Amino acid sequence: MKIEAAPLQQPAFPPPARPGDPLDAVDTPALVLDLDASDANVAALHRQAAAAGLAVRAHGKAHRCPALALRQVAAGAIGVCVQKVGEAEGFAAAGVRDILVTNELVDPSKCQRLARLAGQPGLRLAACVDDPLQVQRLAEACARADTRLEVLIEIDVGQKRCGVETVEQALAIAAAIQRAAPRLALRGLQAYHGRAQHLRGVAERADAIARAAGVAGEFRAALERGGFAIREISGGGTGSFPNEAGAGIWTEIQAGSYALMDLDYRANAADPAAPQLRQALGVMTAVISRRASHAVLDGGLKSFAVDSGLPAMRDPRWRVVSLSDEHTVVEPLAGAQPLELGQRLILDPGHCDPTVNLHDWIVGYRGDRVEAVWPILPRSASR
Amino acid sequence: MKIEAAPLQQPAFPPPARPGDPLDAVDTPALVLDLDASDANVAALHRQAAAAGLAVRAHGKAHRCPALALRQVAAGAIGVCVQKVGEAEGFAAAGVRDILVTNELVDPSKCQRLARLAGQPGLRLAACVDDPLQVQRLAEACARADTRLEVLIEIDVGQKRCGVETVEQALAIAAAIQRAAPRLALRGLQAYHGRAQHLRGVAERADAIARAAGVAGEFRAALERGGFAIREISGGGTGSFPNEAGAGIWTEIQAGSYALMDLDYRANAADPAAPQLRQALGVMTAVISRRASHAVLDGGLKSFAVDSGLPAMRDPRWRVVSLSDEHTVVEPLAGAQPLELGQRLILDPGHCDPTVNLHDWIVGYRGDRVEAVWPILPRSASR
Numbered sequence: 001m002k003i004e005a006a007p008l009q010q011p012a013f014p015p016p017a018r019p020g021d022p023l024d025a026v027d028t029p030a031l032v033l034d035l036d037a038s039d040a041n042v043a044a045l046h047r048q049a050a051a052a053g054l055a056v057r058a059h060g061k062a063h064r065c066p067a068l069a070l071r072q073v074a075a076g077a078i079g080v081c082v083q084k085v086g087e088a089e090g091f092a093a094a095g096v097r098d099i100l101v102t103n104e105l106v107d108p109s110k111c112q113r114l115a116r117l118a119g120q121p122g123l124r125l126a127a128c129v130d131d132p133l134q135v136q137r138l139a140e141a142c143a144r145a146d147t148r149l150e151v152l153i154e155i156d157v158g159q160k161r162c163g164v165e166t167v168e169q170a171l172a173i174a175a176a177i178q179r180a181a182p183r184l185a186l187r188g189l190q191a192y193h194g195r196a197q198h199l200r201g202v203a204e205r206a207d208a209i210a211r212a213a214g215v216a217g218e219f220r221a222a223l224e225r226g227g228f229a230i231r232e233i234s235g236g237g238t239g240s241f242p243n244e245a246g247a248g249i250w251t252e253i254q255a256g257s258y259a260l261m262d263l264d265y266r267a268n269a270a271d272p273a274a275p276q277l278r279q280a281l282g283v284m285t286a287v288i289s290r291r292a293s294h295a296v297l298d299g300g301l302k303s304f305a306v307d308s309g310l311p312a313m314r315d316p317r318w319r320v321v322s323l324s325d326e327h328t329v330v331e332p333l334a335g336a337q338p339l340e341l342g343q344r345l346i347l348d349p350g351h352c353d354p355t356v357n358l359h360d361w362i363v364g365y366r367g368d369r370v371e372a373v374w375p376i377l378p379r380s381a382s383r
Numbered sequence: 384m385k386i387e388a389a390p391l392q393q394p395a396f397p398p399p400a401r402p403g404d405p406l407d408a409v410d411t412p413a414l415v416l417d418l419d420a421s422d423a424n425v426a427a428l429h430r431q432a433a434a435a436g437l438a439v440r441a442h443g444k445a446h447r448c449p450a451l452a453l454r455q456v457a458a459g460a461i462g463v464c465v466q467k468v469g470e471a472e473g474f475a476a477a478g479v480r481d482i483l484v485t486n487e488l489v490d491p492s493k494c495q496r497l498a499r500l501a502g503q504p505g506l507r508l509a510a511c512v513d514d515p516l517q518v519q520r521l522a523e524a525c526a527r528a529d530t531r532l533e534v535l536i537e538i539d540v541g542q543k544r545c546g547v548e549t550v551e552q553a554l555a556i557a558a559a560i561q562r563a564a565p566r567l568a569l570r571g572l573q574a575y576h577g578r579a580q581h582l583r584g585v586a587e588r589a590d591a592i593a594r595a596a597g598v599a600g601e602f603r604a605a606l607e608r609g610g611f612a613i614r615e616i617s618g619g620g621t622g623s624f625p626n627e628a629g630a631g632i633w634t635e636i637q638a639g640s641y642a643l644m645d646l647d648y649r650a651n652a653a654d655p656a657a658p659q660l661r662q663a664l665g666v667m668t669a670v671i672s673r674r675a676s677h678a679v680l681d682g683g684l685k686s687f688a689v690d691s692g693l694p695a696m697r698d699p700r701w702r703v704v705s706l707s708d709e710h711t712v713v714e715p716l717a718g719a720q721p722l723e724l725g726q727r728l729i730l731d732p733g734h735c736d737p738t739v740n741l742h743d744w745i746v747g748y749r750g751d752r753v754e755a756v757w758p759i760l761p762r763s764a765s766r
Contacts, residue, residue: 013763
């Protein structure tokens with residue numbers, strides 16, 4: 001067998017901007033964040049959460065940007081949640097002190113990485129489980145690393161993805177966690193209903209979260225009757241935040257998009273009880289080709305995630321027609337001013353989380369000036 | 384104004400496998416490439432192209448993997464084409480000696496990067512133009528860098544994206560290129576019709592490419608009548624390859640997907656004249672949660688691009704239901720064997736190019752053994 005391992009030479013790709021640069025000098029395509037909007041969103045949601053007695057655990061999957069996470073913590077978040085061990089490693093290395101992996105781990109090597117991370121001094125770390133095998137693997141990894149982990153039992157409150165379905169399953173897992181002491185300890189429940197956040201109607205979201213709260217309450221009661229303390233119930237997010245804040249069952253909220261925002265969330269009917277969130281995230285592109293019928297921008301499927309719809313121009317007189325790998329075609333509607341070759345345009349993304357993941361840097365700006373340029377965790381953080 | 388520039392500490396994320404590892408030990412989610420299938424695809428298409436007198440210019444946008452590009456060159460490709468200056472820099476650094484940027488550049492800093500790259504000894508480099516401003520900017524950048532570049536005039540042969548529409552425009556640009564001598568020289572035309580490659584019917588593709596060939600022939604004749612030599616006509620690709628090979632107008636073919644393949648190309652009606660191409664690319668995931676109704680895999684929108692449809696399980700008795708950021712939900716159909724927690728599964732991607740761009744590494748394997756682990760250019764190569 002032929003083995004190839006020689007590393008290839010690669011150029012260093014510099015960031016698309018430096019602090020102090022004019023915004024319209026940012027190299028394109030680039031992810032840009034309006035810091036005034038983002039800061040206002042963070043302050044507004046944190047204020048409402050505090051008033052409702054809810055902790056905010058900022059969802060790091062949304063931005064994968066340790067610098068932004070540290071700002072959310074400085075603004076009152078108790079820490080972050082993440083979906084992957086790689087993300088946990090990345091946020092911990094940057095100094096985030098409280099991290100929840102909102103996901104199940106089965107692979108022994110991933111369990112070992114998490115167990116080793118749990119040994120980092122001053123770090124509060126936890127993960128989710130929905131099967132006794134995950135409990136066993138995490139316990140074995142912690143024994144090997146000589147560390148301890150807290151775990152949350154994930155329950156399915158309507159997401160139909162991960163999570164146990166019955167109280168009996170939850171009790172069996174809780175017992176397995178108890179047997180794995182002192183390596184593992186039960187912190188509480190994950191009751192996450194991401195789908196509900198994207199239901200368009202205010203009443204639909206309220207109904208879905210009310211049902212989720214009911215399910216979570218039943219599991220909590222059954223576990224407590226079984227002798228298991230449930231100290232935390234984690235879940236919720238930007239789209240259904242007022243519903244979770246009012247339910248009285250969640251102790252912490254996994255909000256992520258609120259610091260960024262996208263077209264999908266903005267398509268929700270506005271809940272009068274929700275904080276007013278402004279579009280903070282954008283992707284800056286430039287016009288590289290044009291004719292009377294359309295213009296072509298220099299970012300496409302490798303700059304915008306389109307799983308939740310196409311991005312949008314901020315000028316409503318221009319319509320996004322199509323995206324290919326590195327191009328977006330836009331066409332003028334009535335009253336549109338012509339675009340110039342080289343002109344920079346910020347588009348709003350359809351879905352913020354996977355859009356951020358297409359970029360190496362977030363360029364934070366205020367007004368027309370770049371204030372900060374932050375690295376985003378590598379794509380390998382998905383592992 | 385507050386300036387933030389302190390770099391954050393980041394962990395090094397190791398590759399998902401090492402050469403020699405068993406395939407089922409690859410850390411998930413991971414991009415995997417069946418090297419037997421990829422090598423066979425490359426050999427088959429190169430053989431047919433050679434028989435038709437066509438050069439193959441492997442499209443580096445498909446995989447952004449310099450190691451794979453060098454293999455394609457070793458297998459007979461004349462070099463690569465790319466869409467971005469960053470890609471050109473990445474492939475050149477790895478030793479690719481003939482690179483065409485199949486795209487227009489307007490931004491002076493991008494023109495300067497390309498002009499500087501043109502000074503690399505032994506590198507044959509070119510870019511496309513469809514407006515006199517691009518000619519002017521490239522000429523200025525080459526004058527500043529004291530280098531020379533070849534350019535291709537892009538003509539719209541049906542793609543309705545970039546490219547000039549009229550012979551008069553092409554003649555004006557050719558004259559501008561001539562005035563920019565010796566900094567710039569006209570190599571020929573780019574006549575790319577990417578849309579035609581995804582028309583499902585064999586006759587539809589044949590018609591679209593016949594029309595494109597007709598348009599390209601008219602432009603070539605007009606430019607030659609105007610005294611401009613057209614040495615190369617570049618275009619085409621995996622989906623419409625037999626049509627371009629038979630047209631007698633193209634001198635080189637910009638095929639990229641053929642080394643990887645995806646569900647979108649496989650949805651095309653098979654052209655009996657086309658090389659038989661096997662699915663070489665996949666994304667390996669693992670089961671992290673399961674119940675009777677479904678299983679949950681550990682890769683989602685951050686591992687699979689879904690612009691051209693959802694990925695597919697290789698076992699047709701399992702159906703992909705939905706993807707979220709880091710999860711894919713799959714459900715059993717009649718006769719399906721249950722999946723085990725931790726079980727690894729390779730899924731076929733809907734669209735190869737933006738799927739590759741979600742990963743840091745390609746894990747090349749033969750049979751059940753990892754043979755090579757190759758880095759993919761950073762996301763910043765889109766600039």
